[in-house]
Amino acid sequence: MQRREFLKHLGVATGASVLPFLKYLPAEAAGRSDTLVVVSGSGINSLDLHRKGTNRPSYQVTVNIYDRLVRFGVKTLEDGSLAYDSTKIEPEVAESWTVSEDGKSLSFKINPKAKFWDGSPVTAHDVKWSFDRAVSLGGFPAVQMKAGSMTKPEQFVVVDDMTFRIDIPAPSKLTLPDLAVPIPFIINSKVAKAKATEKDPWATEFLHKTAAGSGAYKMARWDPGQQFVYERNDDWALGTKPGVKRVIVREVPSASTRRALVERGDADLYMNVPAKDAKEFEEGGKVGVSGAPIDNCLHVLALNLKHKPFDNVKVRQAIAYALPYKEIVAAAAYGRGKPMFGGKDMTPADITWPQPFPYDQDFDKAKALLAEAGLKDGFETTLSFNLGLADWQEPTALLIQEALGKIGIKAKLDKIPGANWRTAALVEKRLPMHLENFGGWLNYPDYYFFWAYKFGHLFNSSNYKNPEVEKLVDETLHMETSEPQYVENVKKLISIAFEDVPRIPLYQPYLDSAMQKNVSGYASWFHRQLDCRGIAKV
C-alpha cells in the first residue's frame, strides 16, 4: 500500500483534478468518492448499439452516454433495493408528449435544455435521423423498434425544430415504453452525417469507435479487451447530476478474480454476480448485494412438441408434476430465484406475470398421467442445456434428470456450446427437452406470450402452436392495459399456459450486483446493464 500512498501525494502534487489522462489515473481510484471502479466479466465491442454484432455488455454504453426521448422511473423494493419501474415513464429529451385522439400519433416536445456534448441543441432532426437509422440498419435494433410498431422512416416526422412526431398504423401500448429501451438513442446527426459516406450513409464506421451524444456521461477512454472509462458530462441538465465523476469499467474474465477484487476492496461494484457468489457475499456481510427479480423473465424447461411424446399434453403435465422445484431454487439458483411452482388453481386469480404455475412435485400424479398417456414404463429422451449458462443450467439439468428417472423417463444430458445454442434451440428449434431463459424488455405478459408462445417466434423453442393463443396474443398485444378485455385475455392466456405447459417455469431469476457499502443508488434494470447515472459514493 506504500505505492498507493506515494501516488496519492504525487496525485495531489501534480494536480489530480487536471485529469483525465496525464500519466496516472487518480491515485486510490477505488478509494476516491468521485471515481467508481466496476469489474465486469466481458468487455464491450462497440459504442454503437445499432451496429451488427454489438454484444450485450455494450448496451450499457448506450444507456450511459446517450439520451432517449423518455426513460423509466426507479422504485424502491421491499428489501430496500432499487429497481426500474416499468409503469412509470419519465421525460428525458422530450419535456412533454401528447397522444392524438385516435391514438395513432405521438408528439414530443423537445426540451431546450437538451444539448449535445459539442454544445449544439438536440433537435427533432437529430431524433428523426437516429430513429431512421434504428429501423434502417436491420438486425436486432429493427426488431426491437418493430415491437413498438415502428418499422419505416416515414413514420418519423419533424414537425418543427423542437417537435417530433411518431405515426403508428394502429394504437399500441408498446410504442411509448419501447422508446425507453436502449435502442432508440439520440445521436448528434450533424457530427455523424459529416462522417457518413455513400457506402456507409449511417456513419456506422465512425459511431462504432466514436460516440456523439448528449448523455450524462462521455466516453473518456476505451482500451478494447481491457477497460473503458466514462467521464461525467457536467453540462447535462436532463436529470439529477450523477454522483460520480468518473467510472472505470475493467474487464476481468475470471469470476473468482472478480470476487477477490470486490472482497479486497479494490473494486467498488461487480455487476451480474453468479447466484452462488451473491449468496455468499450476503452471508459474509462485508460487501453489499443489491438484486431484484428480473421482470418478465423466467427460467423454464421447454418441451418440444415436434418430438414425440411431448406432443401429448398429459406427458407435459406429468413432467411438470415430476420436477424438483424446491431443490432447483435451492441448489441451482442458491435461493436467488422467485419460486414459480405451487400455484393453487388452474385458472389464474389475477394477471400478475410471471406467477406460480399450479404444479408441484407429486410423483403419483406424474405416474398416473404418464400411464394415461400410454407410457407407463416411461421413455428415453435428451435434455439439452447451454454450456455458456452452465452455472445454473448444469445443476438444474442434473436435478431434473434425477427426478425424471423416478417416473421412468431416462433423459440423456446434452451439453451444447454457447455459440451453437441459438442456432440449435431458437433458430432450428430442434432440441426435444431443453432449458430456456427468455426475458422480455417490455414488461407485459402478452409481450412474453408474443415471443415465447406464438408459433414460429424466436423464443418459442417448443414449436408450440395453439390457434387460440395466436388469436388472443394478436388481439391483446397493442391493447391498453386499462381496457376490461385486456385482463380477460391475459387471464385466458395464462390459464392456457398452465394447462398446456409447453414451457414449465422453474423460477424467476434475480439480477444481483455486489458493491462496497459506500456505494449507493444502484438500481436493477430490465436491460441488465449498469446505469451509472444514479450511483453515488461516499
Next chain:
Amino acid sequence: MGSRLIQVGRRLAQALPSVFGVIVISFVLTRALPGDPAVYFAGAMADEESIEQVRRALGLDRTWIEQFLIYVGNLANGDWGMSLSTGRPVTEELMQRLPASLELTLLGLGLAVAVAVPLGVLAATRPDSWVDHLCRLLVTAGVSLPTFFTGLFLVYIFYYLLGWAPSPLGRLDILYLSPPQVTGFYVIDSLIAGDGETLGAALAQLVLPAATLGLFALAPIARMTRAAMLGALGSEFVRTARAGGLSSAVVLGTYAFRNAALPVLTTLGMVFSFLLGANVLVEKVFSWPGIGSFAIEALVASDYAAVQGFVLAMALLFVCVNLAIDVILTLVDPRVGLDE
C-alpha cells in the same frame, strides 16, 4: 555468412507450403464449426429476416470457393479481415495483443529456464540425491497442476490473503496508464520512456502470471535437461575428459552441457510455441489482454476472420521460432547443418 543467408532463405521457402496449408485448413475448419455467425451477430431478438440480412452483409451467402478466393486475395494485399466481434481489423487486434502475450510468455519461459536448467543439471550430476528428488517433485507438480489452479492459488495467497501482489487486473493496475507505445512490451516501453514507476508497476503485474506459466513450462525443460545431461555424462568423451584430468567444471560446462544443450533448445522452441497459445487460462485468471483470450472469444462467436487470423499468426510465429532455434543449433554445434 552468405551461405548461411541462403540456407535461411531456403528454410523460409520450405515453410511456404505449410503456411498455405494452414490457411486452407483454418479456412475450412472455421466453416466446419457448428456455430452460425449470422445467427450470433444478428443479436438477441433477431428474426429470420434480419438473420438473412446479416448473412448477406457478411458475405456468408456465397459459396466456400468464392469466400476462399476473396480471403486469399485480401491476405495477399495484407488485409487479414475485420473481426466481427470487436469491429476492428484483425491485424490491429493481433498487433495489440501479441506483445502482451509475448511479454508474459517470454518472462514465464525465462523464469522456467533459470530454474529448470540448473536444476536439471544438478539432478543429473547427483542422481537420487535430494536435488534429484526436488527436481522430480517440481516436474510432477508442474505437469499435474492445471495452470488455472496454480494461478488462482497464487492470487489467493499473494493477493487475497497477504496483499503483497497488486490486484490481478491485467498488464497495469488501475492507477497507471500504459506507456507510449513503441514495442508494445510495457516493460521495454516504460524503459524507453524512462518511467521507473510504470516499469515497476508493469513488472509487479507480471510476477504472478509469469510464475504460474513458469511452473508449467518448467517440467518439460527440467526433464529434458536432466535426461540429456545424464546421457552426455555417461558418454565416452566425458569419461575421456575426466580421465584426462580436466576440472569437473570444464567437463560439465564445456563438454557435457554443450552436447546436452541441443535437445534442450529444441524443447524450448516447442514449449515456447505451446505456451503462447496455451496460456488462455492464465490470461483469464489475471485478466491479461492477450492473444489466447482473444482467440477463445473469437471461437465462441464463430468470428471467422479473427480465428483464421489467430491461427495464421501462430503458424507464422511457429515457423520463425523453429527457424531461430535451428540457426542457434548450428551455432552451438557445428555438426548440425541447416539442410541435409
